[in-house]
Amino acid sequence: MFKTIVSVAAFAAIPAIASAHVTLVQGEAPADSYYLAQLQIPHGCDGKATREVRVTLPEGFISAKPMPKAGWTLEIVKGKYKSEYKDHGKPVSEGPLEIRWKGGDLPDDYFDIFAVRGKFAGLAEGAVVPFAVTQLCDGAEAVWNQIAAPGQDAHDLPNPAPTVTLIAAKEMHHHHDAAPEAVKLGALDITPGFIKATAPGQPVAGGFLTIANQGSEDDQLVAVEGVDGVDHVELHTMSMEGDVMKMRKLPDGIPLPAGQTVELKPGGLHMMLMGPKHPLKAGDVVEMTLVFAKAGKVVVKLPVMDIKGGAMKHKHK
Ligand SMILES: [Cu+2]
Numbered sequence: 328m329f330k331t332i333v334s335v336a337a338f339a340a341i342p343a344i345a346s347a348h349v350t351l352v353q354g355e356a357p358a359d360s361y362y363l364a365q366l367q368i369p370h371g372c373d374g375k376a377t378r379e380v381r382v383t384l385p386e387g388f389i390s391a392k393p394m395p396k397a398g399w400t401l402e403i404v405k406g407k408y409k410s411e412y413k414d415h416g417k418p419v420s421e422g423p424l425e426i427r428w429k430g431g432d433l434p435d436d437y438f439d440i441f442a443v444r445g446k447f448a449g450l451a452e453g454a455v456v457p458f459a460v461t462q463l464c465d466g467a468e469a470v471w472n473q474i475a476a477p478g479q480d481a482h483d484l485p486n487p488a489p490t491v492t493l494i495a496a497k498e499m500h501h502h503h504d505a506a507p508e509a510v511k512l513g514a515l516d517i518t519p520g521f522i523k524a525t526a527p528g529q530p531v532a533g534g535f536l537t538i539a540n541q542g543s544e545d546d547q548l549v550a551v552e553g554v555d556g557v558d559h560v561e562l563h564t565m566s567m568e569g570d571v572m573k574m575r576k577l578p579d580g581i582p583l584p585a586g587q588t589v590e591l592k593p594g595g596l597h598m599m600l601m602g603p604k605h606p607l608k609a610g611d612v613v614e615m616t617l618v619f620a621k622a623g624k625v626v627v628k629l630p631v632m633d634i635k636g637g638a639m640k641h642k643h644k
Contacts, residue, residue: 349460349471351489352440352537354592355521355634358452358493362388364443366489367588371435372464379463380428380441383472385456390414391423391445399431412448419448438586452495457488480594483567494634512625514542515583517617520591521632522600525607532607534560534598534615534629539588546621549580551598553616553626558602560615565594574599580620593634609633 352365364382371377380399384391389412395401404425411420426443433439443458450456459472473484481487510517520535540546551560562577572594581596583589591597600607607613611631618624 348487349462349469349489350590351458351491352518352588352590354491354590355494355632356447356491358447358450358454358495361444361446362491364388364445364458364491366441366443366458366460367438368433368441368460368462369438369587371433372462372467372469374435375464375467376435377433377462377464378429378431379461380431380433381461381463382426382441382443383459384424384426384443384445385458386410387412387448387450388445388456388458389419389422389448391426391443393423393426393428394442394444396428396431396439396441399428402427402429410449414446414448438588447493450493452493454493455490456493457490459488480567480572482565482594492634494632508628510625510627512617512619513622514544515540515546515619515622515625517625517627519627519629521634522607522613522629523593524609524631524633525603527606529606530602532557532600532603533593534600534613535591535593536598536627536629537588537590537592538583540583540585543585544621545585546583546619547580548583548617549620550618551615552618554600554613556604556607557600558604561599561601562596563599564596583619607631 347369349369350367352367356362366382368377368380386409389408393401393403403423404427405422406424407421411418413419428441457474462469471486472488473486474488475481475484481490516539518537520537522532522534525532538548548562554560562580563574564577565572565574581589589596609631612628613631614626614628616624616626
């Protein structure tokens with residue numbers, strides 16, 4: 328159960344947490360490169376245990392290989408791709424189209440991750456690529472296949488397909504140079520995301536990362552401090568109010584429920600670097616200290632990336 332530290336205001340932010348929907352753990356990937364698609368299944372269908380998970384692989388995700396899971400039987404549905412691709416110089420025109428993990432038992436109270444490795448080919452930077460998922464439960468199913476129309480926010484959709492946004496390979500190259508590494512602090516696994524590059528004079532910059540609370544106790548990200556070159560850092564959420572996307576400060580921080588993964592990402596929960604004293608440029612690495620209510624403090628490094636498309640609008644009141 329939630330501890331008293333979770334205030335009403337923070338509680339109200341919980342629906343914005345990505346873990347309510349099926350999501351991809353890594354929301355960005357370089358175009359024309361390998362990608363480990365980790366699909367996070369946060370709950371069952373209407374309270375019923377999940378028995379089968381199916382993912383439809385997107386066109387342009389080639390040479391896919393699923394990761395076997397104990398207690399589940401794998402089925403790979405193969406067929407022709409719509410186009411022909413090159414993999415290591417060889418033409419590829421067919422391969423896995425759908426992966427099915429069958430015969431398992433994932434109770435509604437648990438979450439799990441199902442992984443497929445493959446390679447993006449022929450898709451442009453900025454493409455938002457869906458991995459549609461169907462959960463089959465005892466006498467029920469949940470289908471995660473809705474795609475946001477241009478200008479529409481995926482958060483409006485009741486059953487959005489999990490998506491990954493393709494970014495330029497050189498941005499990922501910086502990513503490798505900077506080697507931002509996952510950090511462990513007690514029961515928390517913290518995976519660095521990125522900070523959006525800013526133009527001169529831009530008053531704020533969004534910062535993103537993923538925190539998995541593997542423990543049995545709730546925790547809370549209460550503050551981000553120690554960032555050079557910015558005035559201070561706030562924790563924000565975004566949500567639709569009517570047809571307007573509104574940003575809201577979370578004065579008590581971001582709840583990290585036990586056993587859940589909370590993703591800070593464009594269009595949702597984020598950290599907001601207020602008042603950068605100079606533009607944040609792609610390739611920079613920003614060091615910061617995350618402060619948690621229970622786990623304590625840890626230093627993480629986030630690379631600055633010039634992310635195109637899916638831009639978050641910073642309409643502060
Ligand atoms: Cu904000």
